[in-house]
Amino acid sequence: MAYNYYSKSCPLAEQVIYQTMVIAKQLHAGITSDVTRLAFHDAFVEGCDASALIKSTPGNLAEMNASVNKFLEGFELIDAAKFQLEILCPNTVSCADIIQFAARDGVRLDGGPFYALPGGRLDGRVSKASRATQFLPLPTMNVSELKANFAAKNFTLEELATLSGAHTIGEAHCSSFKDRLYNFTGNGDQDPSLDPTYARELKAKCPQSATSDDTVPMESEPSTSKVNTVYYRDILRSKSIFTSDQTLVNDPITRATVVQFANSTEIFFQKFAAAMLKMSLLEVNKPGGEIRYHCGSIN
Known part of the structure; x- marks a missing residue:
């Protein structure tokens, strides 16, 4: 993990993510809050490893399909940024980094504070709906x-x-x-x-x-x-x-x-x-992490 992490390996990474958010916001004003929520829901389950993006398979019900994530959105924006970055810098920028940078940029576009973020998060290989249910707070909690x-x-x-x-x-x-x-x-x-x-x-x-x-x-x-x-x-x-x-x-x-x-x-x-x-650094880079080719599935 380091600030300006992609300065040599993919110098335009943060700019691509920001411009993707700018365009998406023009089409859907609420995308900024969607991605901020996505970043939180990802961080609180398995840490910041993009496990919230992994799609369910016949043998596994993933986080995104947990009842607590019923209204989770923003996946298309992350996929759009990832698609561009894979063309520009193949196998370099993790989905986990894209989530956290996009959330930061969403806050900025909605008039909030800008804050520097380190990069270098790896994508996890585990995503279970039961873990989301276990760790995510509910709107009914006291x-x-x-x-x-x-x-x-x-x-x-x-x-x-x-x-x-x-x-x-x-x-x-x-x-x-x-x-x-x-x-x-x-x-x-x-x-x-x-x-x-x-x-x-x-x-x-x-x-x-x-x-x-x-x-x-x-x-x-x-x-x-x-x-x-x-x-x-x-x-x-x-x-x-x-x-x-x-x-x-x-x-x-x-x-x-x-x-x-x-x-x-x-x-x-x-x-x-x-x-x-602090949230963006939760439980980063556990053993076995990778940089996914597609954010919705492990390599």
């Missing part, structure tokens, strides 16, 4: 469950609240949080921690008949569509979409972090960049 989940990956409570800030961009599927609106405790009730006025707005967009394809913006002020601190102000106003976001006020450390970020974009950007860098 702060104690999230604390244990992130601690298993050596993240602090402050870093938990920081990485959650990725929810400042993108959309949420109605099916991921409808229970908060219509059946919170199993008795047809509404989550009392959700602002009543905002709940009515969400119900208008996510009726009980909503399908799994129906979505709403992650923030209460969707016109921003940028990496910013509205997400944290929403938490303090009880306007978070997911339980896992709203629950951050229920621990003194995560609440203090939420308050700090709600009041300072500069501090949020600084700590978000550091947390994303």
